[in-house]
Every structure is written in C-alpha cells, then in structure tokens.
Amino acid sequence: MAVTGLDIYKLLPQTNCADCGVPTCLAFAMKVAAKQAALDDCPHVSEESKEALGTASQPPQKLVTIGSGDSALKIGNETVMFRHEEKFHHPCGIAVLVNDTDDLDAKAAAIKNLFLERMGQNIGVDVVAVRCGSGDGQKLKDAAMKMQAALNLPMVLIAESADKLQAAAEGLAEARPLLWERNGPSDALVELGARTGLPIVVEGDLDKCDGDVQKARQAGIEEMVLCPGEVTPRGALQFLTMSRRAALKRTYRPLGYPVLAYAWSQDPVQLSLEACHYVLKYGSIVVLDEDRPEYVLPVLVARQSVYVDPQVPVQVEAKVHEINEPHDKSPLLVTTNFSLTYYCVLGEVEASRVPTRILTVDTEGTSVLTAWAADKFGPEQIKEAIEKSGVFDQLAEGYQKPVIPGLVAVISGELSEELGRKVIVGPREAGGIRRFFNSEWPTLVGS
C-alpha cells in the first residue's frame, strides 16, 4: 500500500528546522511520499521511524553519489519515463575514458578542454573513467591519483578483476570513485566495496543484475550502478528501458539503480551518436572513449537539452544588459528573455567587442518567433519594455534607434510609429551581428 505524506509526517520530529532543505516537516513528508526525497535526508529522524517506514519510503530509483565535494555527481532518483510527465531530475554524468597506459598529461589537458560553457551553464565533461589497461593495480592507482590532482572530477575506476582495483580504491576512498570490475561484481569486489563504502558497478543482463544487486546489498553495499555490459546499442536500449520501468512502475528494488552506459562503437561518429542516444534514453553515466570536442559536443548539448525542466521557462532577467561598457552612442539591440536567444545574441556581441546594450523583453522565456506568434513580442510589448527601462535617456539623439531581430522585420513600421523613432531591422541570425555592426549600423545612426 502506498504511504501517504501524512503517514510520514507523523513519524518526523515535527520541528520544522529545515535541515532537510525543505522549510517544513510536512512539506518534506509530501516530498518523501512523492518519492522525490528520501527519509534519510532528514538528519533528525529516529531509527524507529526509519524502520517503521522501511523501504516503502525510499525512492524507487536510488540516488547514488560519485565523487566528493563540489564536483560530486548525483545520479538516479528518476521518477518518470518521459520528461513531460515531470522532468528528468539528475543530469547524467558524461565520462571520458583514460587508460593508465595513456599519456596522462595529454589526456588531462584534452579533458580540461572539454569544460565548455553554453547558455550561461557549464556543460562540460564531468566524470573521468580510468581503466587499468596495464593490468597493474598500482599503475591504475597512480593514474587515478594523477587525474584526481589534475582535474578533481568524480571517477569511475575500471579493471578486469577486483584485485586490480584495490590499491586505487583504498588510496582514493575519500574521493568516492565508482568501482567497475568488468563482468562483476565478484565476491572480492563486494568485499572491497563494503569495506571502503564505495559505490560499485553491477554488470550483466537484467537477471544477473537482479541477483548480484541482492548479493551486494546483503553484504552492506547501498550505492550501486547497473550496466548492461558490452552489448549492442539495441541491447542497451532494452536494458535501459526495462530496468527503469521495473524500478519506476513496479518499484522493483533490485533494479532501482542508475545505469552506466558505455558507447562501444569504434568509429568516433558512431560513438558520438550512440552516446547521444544513451543521454536521451535513460543513461545515468555515459562513458566515451573519445576526447575530441567535435565528437563530444553534441553529447553535452543533448544532455543540457533533455534535462531542462519542461515546466519552467529557461529565461534570463528582462532588463537592459550592458556589454563591454556601452556609452551614449552604442547600439541598442532588442531581443527576448529566452536564455537560448539571449545567449546567442550575447555571444556575438561579446565577440564583436562593440560596447552594446541588449534589452531583453519579458516574453516568458520564449524565442523570437515563438513570442511573436504568441503576441508577447509585438510593437506594444517592445515599446513598453523600452519605456520602462528608460534606456533612451542613456542614448544620444540619433542613437535612440532600437535594432530588432530580422525575423520580426514585419513589425518595424508599427513599432517605429508607436515609438515615434526610427527602428533598425537587424540581421535574421545572431551570427550576422558582427558584420552588421561594422557595415550597416554606422550608416543608420547619428542623424
């Protein structure tokens, strides 16, 4: 029987201390009931209460933490199969593979190069997977230590057998790496995981994972990550779909863990496409043996896209943004407050080095044409935003001419009438802004 929020509330200290990150015990109880939080997130809950609720209060898919400190990666705890049903909660980790036989400095440099920024967010590679290619556990440890020092990212340690993971696991226990014994876990790995308290990978088909998870749980291991092993993308899709369904729809605990998907394709293009596909369909960590940005970038952008909360518009503040210290003869660009739109424009303006004001009109976070079609970016709204901002007061006579996106050229006449000022139609794509600043803009202002 489902446990209600009220059932859970009765078992809480009811002090509303907010240490759980939720303002009240009742609100926290509701979250636990909705499987969006674990009872353990309340540091004050009694052992008896915990037992009373037992596993019923646990979310259907376990939250697993890899790494420690600021860069720790939290995965799992997902609640839906399709993002519109709620949202995907914990962005998957994207891991680049490093062999302990590689030129480690070069690898670290390549991975550093993959810390990218997009739309004001860091979208870079956020996990390093270090593999014991040498067959020597000591070497794996040295390599892992080196990567840890160079990058300070959560790690997956990979070896063919548990003994080769031991030195690295013990030496780096504080950094909480995920231990992946190929085709594991053997009893030795279970023992190592239990002793060090580190999360482990359980590899195999669903039946094998089912059994091995129960074995590891009995040994005291709580945090695990499933992995379908070396299968085709088709096999992986089946594994990812079925394990997630078993967890979310049947609360089947032995499969209620996040999943690591390894892109096995040899050809880098295919590897990239395979990885994109795992990002969209339920991978919690996606490992790529590839560190060139042209292949990794689409994977990073796919993750950024699919983990956007579909209920919340992705927007920036509606105001005048001052770029490169604008003065009274600087251009005034008008755009929407949709993050994607704003950052496209901002990127071009920054690259141009031209001091500029960008007025973001409140379109409830929608793109230029979407907003225009929905009557949120018409002459009236733009006029109102301009007037409210008082931006014309900062501009010299002859420069009080807003530049609008080329895609809404049709509104220029009406806007110009409303404002009683000339309106300049800019290029259709943000990419044209630099050329526009150099060629057309100077001829259109000043008089």
Next chain:
Amino acid sequence: MPVPDVSERLSGAINEVTIGATEEQGGSRTRTVTIGGETSFPMLSFEGRYPHPPAFALQITAADVDDWHAEAKKHVADVAGDLEKWAGKCEEWGADLICLDLAAAHPDSGGRSPEQCADDVKRVLGASGLPLVVWGTDTDEVDNNILPKCTQAAAGENCLFGTAKELNYRTLAASCLADSHKIIAEAPSDINLSKQLHILLKDVGVNLQDIIMHPTTGALGFGMVYIYTTIERGRIAGLSGDTLMQQPVVVNIGKEIGRVKEAVSPEEESPQWGKVQVRAPLWEAATAVGYVEAGAELLVLRNPEALQQAKTALEALWPKPPESA
C-alpha cells in the same frame, strides 16, 4: 523473486503510410517507401512492432544555395542549379526519398512561377525513380499559387505534399485529393493544434491514413527538445488509441542546422569546438537520431554525410522484424 515482466502492450498503432507509386501502381517510381505501422515506442521491438526503418529524404531546391552553410554546400556545389543532376545524386548518396523544396517560388528568392515549379517537379520525377516529397514555401499565397500545379504535374506518383496549416489547408487538401497524394499537416509544437488540423482535413475529405504530421523542427540545442517532447506526447496518445495522433511524423532538419553556431562556426572562430567538417554533419545526424528516438519516421536532411551517419547509427538500433514471425 524473478525480474518482473514490464513489457508494455499498447492498444493503438501508428498508421502505415506508403509514398510513391511504381508502374503497376500507376506511377513511375522504381520503388516506394513505407513508414509507420509501429505498435511500440521507437525501436522497442522486443515488445511490439516497429516494421519499417525510419526513412530519409535529401533536400534539393531550384533556389540559390548561397545561404546553405559551407559544410552542406560543398556536397552540392557541383549539382546546385541542376535539379535533375542533383536528384540523381541523392539516389547515389543513399536517400530513400527526394524532398524538392520550392523556396525558389518565393518572391524574395526569385519568384519562380507555378508553371516553372510544376516543371521542376516533372523534371525531378523524370531524373530519379525515388519517391518524392514536395515542400512549399511557408508563405500561404505563394503556396496556394504553386502547389495545385505541382500536385497535378505529379498526378499518379503518390507523392507527399506539404504543408497544410490550420489557416491554410483547403487548397492543398483539395489538390492532394484530386491528384491522389499524401499530405503533410503542420501544427507548431502542440498536439491539440495538430489534432484540430487533422479534424479539419478530415472534414474536407482527406483520409486520416494519408496524413503525415509536421510538428515543426528545431535543431539539437536549438529548440529540438521542445519538439522532441511534443512528438513523444503525441506518440503516447497515438499508441494508446487516439486515431488523431496515429499519423507518422516528419521533421525537416537540414535547413535548421545552419542556424546552430556549434555545428557550423568555422574553426578559426571556435577552435574550442574542434573540426567543423566533423561537427556539421554529426550535428545533423545527432538531431535526426534524437527525433527518431522521440517517434519521427521521416527525416529530411541536407547533408549526404549526415544521412549515412544517421542511417548507420539507426541500423544498430533498428530491430530486424523477429525471425519466427
């Protein structure tokens, strides 16, 4: 405790739609393309049917390709301006269909006359045996002027014509009915608008089985995820039995890629993103694979390299029909 069986049997099926007509069928295509027919979510053939692989069309146009991004343009440089040659190339490049984009009819792009457009259609049909998609200009008056002539020119060939929109569907619907073509119903990113449009089309006599829907298209990182989710939601409805959402989905990806800086910005400008000759086709292919994952079954691309890449990736995913069946 055994692992629970969580396979899902869904009550609905996506319509199976065939584009193109061979000689026996009254046309002149050397083959036809069938899409749809699924009873499962994309690629999940272990629990349902996914009988046809997603189909790929390559876009060709009589309009100037100056505004195509360099990496797509380099493939077509030799054939742009010669629709017949270009159409022949598409076949070589492995396209399943050709998509003739009628942008050239727009006054801003040369204002090709209805007769010229109809002639373009005829010439493309003559130059290649692939089934044909014909895509209008996105401008109602222009479309209403040119499309009827084009459907007529292709009578008997069972082409796919688009696009019909809520405020402009009558002319195209009538001419597709008259000349027996399939029709693209376009409703921007909203399944209710889409259903409404299907009802309107049905009311003027279009068979629901003859519709392919276009929820509009954004590229990966450039609006894709919104459309991805629209398609997923529609697919759930269709597979649950909603006959107004059982139409296969087309997305028109090629022309969106040039807008994405990450995909096309030259290395001199963006060295941090790596080689542009890798990025550009890969971006197009990744967008295609993403849409297939949501439920799309017809993908219009520009870059032949992207077509090969996406097809190869989908072969690793697309399940061959079960052997026993």
